[in-house]
Every structure is written in C-alpha cells, then in structure tokens.
Amino acid sequence: MFNNTESFHIVLSRVYEHFFTKLVKDHATSRYFEGKDVQQVKEKQIKGIIRLHRLFTEKKEKQIRQELIRLGIKHENMDIDFSLFVETINYLELLFVKEIFKCKLTDLEKTFFESSKFFDVVRNYTAVGYIKEYVNREKVFLKEFIESNFRQKTIKIKDIIDRHILWKEKILEFLAEDTDTIDVELDPDKCDMGQWLEEVRHRNPEIVDRLIKLHRELHHIAENIISLKKEEKYVLLVNEYNYLVKTNLLFLSGLLAFLLSEEISELQRDPLTDLLTRRVLEDIYINVMELSLITGEPFGVAFLDIDNFKKINDTYGHDVGDMVLRTIAKILKKVLRKSDYLFRYGGEEFVVIVPATNERGFEKLLEKLRKKVEEEKIKIDGKTINVTVSIGGVVVKERYFVPLSDVINYADKLMYRAKKAGKNRVVIDTFSRNMEEVAT
Known part of the structure; x- marks a missing residue:
C-alpha cells in the first residue's frame, strides 16, 4: 500500500x-x-x-x-x-x-x-x-541537398526554391525554439511556389499536378504542426514532423524531375531517332538514383539490342536499317511513360531507365516492349521485315549509390544471356553488390 x-x-x-x-x-x-x-x-x-x-x-x-x-x-x-x-x-x-x-x-x-x-x-x-535533434539534422541535410541539386538552376527558379526553403526553415525554427508564434503563409495558393506551379502547369501536367498535390499537403502538414506545437502534443508532433520531412523530400525530388525534364527538352537528341543520346545518360541516371535513395523506391535500367541487325543492313542496305531504327524508336516511345527515359546507346542498342518500379512491373513493361516490336511489320519494296529485340533488365534497389557503368554492364550481360537463350526475349534480375558474374 x-x-x-x-x-x-x-x-x-x-x-x-x-x-x-x-x-x-x-x-x-x-x-x-x-x-x-x-x-x-x-x-x-x-x-x-x-x-x-x-x-x-x-x-x-x-x-x-x-x-x-x-x-x-x-x-x-x-x-x-x-x-x-x-x-x-x-x-x-x-x-x-x-x-x-x-x-x-x-x-x-x-x-x-x-x-x-x-x-x-x-x-x-x-x-x-x-x-530538436531532427530539426538540426534536417537543416544540414536541406542545405546540402539544395546546394548539390539546385545551385545551377536559373535565377528565377532558384529564387522560388530559396523562398520555399525559407518557408520550411521557419517551420523548423518554430519547432526547435520555445515560441508559439510563426510567420509563414499557410495558404498554398498564395505562396510563391504555389503560384509558380500554376504558371508552369501546362508544360508537363503529369509531373506538375503531382507537385501541386504534394505542395498542398505540405501546407496542410504545416497547419497541423503549428496546432500540435501550441497544444504541446509533442508525441503526435514527432509523427507529423516525420511526415513533413518525407513529403518535402518527395516534393523536392519531383521538382528536380520536372526541372530535369525541362532541361532535357533543350538538349541535343539523336538526329536519326529523336531519342536522348549517351551524353545525357549519366546525368539522368544520377538523378534517378538519388531519387531512389531518398524515397526508397527501386528503379529499372534495361539494355535493348535489335536481333540480327547486321543481316538487315547487309540484305537491304543501310537506308532500310535506318528505317528499322526509327520505327523501333517510335514503338518504344509509344509504350513508355512520359516519366521514363529512352536513349539511343549506339548502333542498334537502346537503353531505358524506368523510375519507381519493381521487379514485376519492370518485367511486365519490358515484355510489352518486346512484344510490340515483334508484332510490328516493316514493309520494304513489297516485302515484310519482321524485327525482334533481346532485352536485359536490371532492377536497382540499393541503399547506397551504384555507378551507372556497373548497372549498364550487368544489363548488357543479361541481354546477351537473352541472345544465347534464343533471342527475342527478356531476362531481368535485381542488382546486388555481391552478385556473381553473369555467364557470358
């Protein structure tokens, strides 16, 4: 008692x-x-x-x-x-x-x-x-993330991003300090970022609409954080803070994807197929890899090679070979999403990068690509040419950065495995740092 x-x-x-x-x-x-x-x-x-x-x-x-x-x-x-x-x-x-x-x-x-x-x-x-510790770490991470990803953007866009970061930093300071007052715009339609997103919405609706949704959610979370802090409900506040960090990372990553798509449209493309060239492959890969590390979502890289392409050139001539390349490029672009990336890697080789996918979804997409190419009938001088492709696909879901060369080499080996198995097929695998060498 x-x-x-x-x-x-x-x-x-x-x-x-x-x-x-x-x-x-x-x-x-x-x-x-x-x-x-x-x-x-x-x-x-x-x-x-x-x-x-x-x-x-x-x-x-x-x-x-x-x-x-x-x-x-x-x-x-x-x-x-x-x-x-x-x-x-x-x-x-x-x-x-x-x-x-x-x-x-x-x-x-x-x-x-x-x-x-x-x-x-x-x-x-x-x-x-x-x-308090979360906030201190987030401030450092936010600064490094912005400096490494946005420092080379245009002045106008950089200014808008800086204002968004200032908005986020005010919320972080509000959380870390003993105060009940905060001066931030809570209406997502009135802040600078919200107004800018509406201005650029027409450029890429698929990406920008998602950004607008995430941006609105950020403002909603900010309202909840202010309310919970004033009510001293700190246990709930931890969960809301973590939600804010995750949502803001998704938002900034999506913003990077949009700005990258804007830049890509201005970059040189392959004159024959109008596809992206190898010169931009590594930059795009790095951005997709960083997005994967931030969000935890895996992505896919595929290596495609036209079967018996040398025979087509030798039999029908290089003009017909060029026509085949253009036709396959159109087929691939039609099947892929706007958020996917398609490159002419060299000769009859293509590379595909598919953000935010898993093994099942990636294999299904590659099979669709293979089948669409197989079904296409290319007519030359009254004759029909049947073309097929062999594809090697790698799903990357690592916790640490993986160099592009490692992934491309592995995808290339898987493509050759598809060739040896009879061509016109897809072979995929998950990338692993401890993987054994693929038999060649």
Whole structure:
C-alpha cells in the first residue's frame, strides 16, 4: 500500500528491475547494452526514473522538461528510434499499472491517474528532444541537398526554391525554439511556389499536378504542426514532423524531375531517332538514383539490342536499317511513360531507365516492349521485315549509390544471356553488390 512517495518509489524500482531485464534480452534493444556494465546501467536508470518522478511530484515543471529534453536528445544520438522509445515507455507503464492494481489502495483511482500523467509527461517532453535533434539534422541535410541539386538552376527558379526553403526553415525554427508564434503563409495558393506551379502547369501536367498535390499537403502538414506545437502534443508532433520531412523530400525530388525534364527538352537528341543520346545518360541516371535513395523506391535500367541487325543492313542496305531504327524508336516511345527515359546507346542498342518500379512491373513493361516490336511489320519494296529485340533488365534497389557503368554492364550481360537463350526475349534480375558474374 502506498502511503508516501518513498513507498511509491520502492514499487517503481521493483517494476523497473523486471522492465530492465526485458530490455537487455529483447532483440530490438539488447544491442544498446553491448560492452557495458549492465548492473551499473540499471542502477543509473532506476535513479534517473525516480529522480524524474520526484521532480514531477514536486511540480518542478521547468526542470523536468529540461531533463526529459536532454533524455530525448541522448536517445536520438544513440540512434534509438522514437517509436521504439515510446514502445518501451508504454511497456514500463503497463508493468507499473499491473503492480499498483495488485496493491490494496484506498486511493487507487488517484494513484492510477497520477502515474498515467507522469508517463505522459515523460513521453511528451522526451519527444521535444527528439524533435530538436531532427530539426538540426534536417537543416544540414536541406542545405546540402539544395546546394548539390539546385545551385545551377536559373535565377528565377532558384529564387522560388530559396523562398520555399525559407518557408520550411521557419517551420523548423518554430519547432526547435520555445515560441508559439510563426510567420509563414499557410495558404498554398498564395505562396510563391504555389503560384509558380500554376504558371508552369501546362508544360508537363503529369509531373506538375503531382507537385501541386504534394505542395498542398505540405501546407496542410504545416497547419497541423503549428496546432500540435501550441497544444504541446509533442508525441503526435514527432509523427507529423516525420511526415513533413518525407513529403518535402518527395516534393523536392519531383521538382528536380520536372526541372530535369525541362532541361532535357533543350538538349541535343539523336538526329536519326529523336531519342536522348549517351551524353545525357549519366546525368539522368544520377538523378534517378538519388531519387531512389531518398524515397526508397527501386528503379529499372534495361539494355535493348535489335536481333540480327547486321543481316538487315547487309540484305537491304543501310537506308532500310535506318528505317528499322526509327520505327523501333517510335514503338518504344509509344509504350513508355512520359516519366521514363529512352536513349539511343549506339548502333542498334537502346537503353531505358524506368523510375519507381519493381521487379514485376519492370518485367511486365519490358515484355510489352518486346512484344510490340515483334508484332510490328516493316514493309520494304513489297516485302515484310519482321524485327525482334533481346532485352536485359536490371532492377536497382540499393541503399547506397551504384555507378551507372556497373548497372549498364550487368544489363548488357543479361541481354546477351537473352541472345544465347534464343533471342527475342527478356531476362531481368535485381542488382546486388555481391552478385556473381553473369555467364557470358
């Protein structure tokens, strides 16, 4: 029976013993205790939780807030995910509630309410520490991302991007500082970025409409963040902050894709097929690779080669060979999406880059390309030429940057595997850093 704070702390210590044992054994948390004196860590943590509860009962709100913010920062620097931290606190609270129900208390309801409020305070203000660390890291990442991707853009576009970044930075500062006031435009139709997106909408509706949707969502999240911060609902604020970061990354990546598509339209194309040339292949690949690393979505790279093309040239002449190349280029462009990239790699070889796809979707697309080429009847002087292609496809879903040369070489080997298997077929695989050499 609890008759004073000290007896309360005795029970809390007993509960923490059981709780700590689970932490040390649990797969998700055991790694944080490797190489440490477990007994010493346990004693330190028990003293810490009792100290926090004493500050809570003495109503030293400013001091407990500062202690918990430091605790949140410490846990985040240890790479302990906030959701994992909350899960462990929830479990500790559950153990404690079970224990107090075992006791015969005259004021059970009051004890339960006070303990519940204490654990809410722990979760809430620790979340502030996590947010502060998130914000500091996001500021650095945002600066590096902008400098590496947008520094060479035109002055007008760069100015609009800078204003958008300033808008985001004001929200980050609002989160990190002890203030309830913020001066940002919350109406997505009135801010500079929103107005610019409407101006350029006609240039590429497929990409810009998605950007407009993401931009509106960013403003909606900003409203939620301001509201949650003012209400001091910091646990919910962590989730909303993470949503803001993810949405903003998707938005900036989509913006990069749009600006890249604008630049590509001005670049030199292959005069015979009107396809992109090898000179822009690596730049486009790097952007698609970076987008994949940011979003976690895999992408595909395919190497296509016209079967028996030398025989076509030798039999019908190079003019007919050129006609075949132009015809196949048109077929491929018609099947691919506007967001996909098609290159004439050299001679009768083509390269396709397909952002945001998986193994099943990529294989289905490549099979469609192969079949459309096979079905095409090219008529020359009353004769019909049947043309086929062999395709090697690589799905890239790595966590680290993969050079274009590695992916192209692997796709090329898979294409030759398709040739050896009888031509007019698709062979795909997933790129792996530890993959064995493909038989040639």
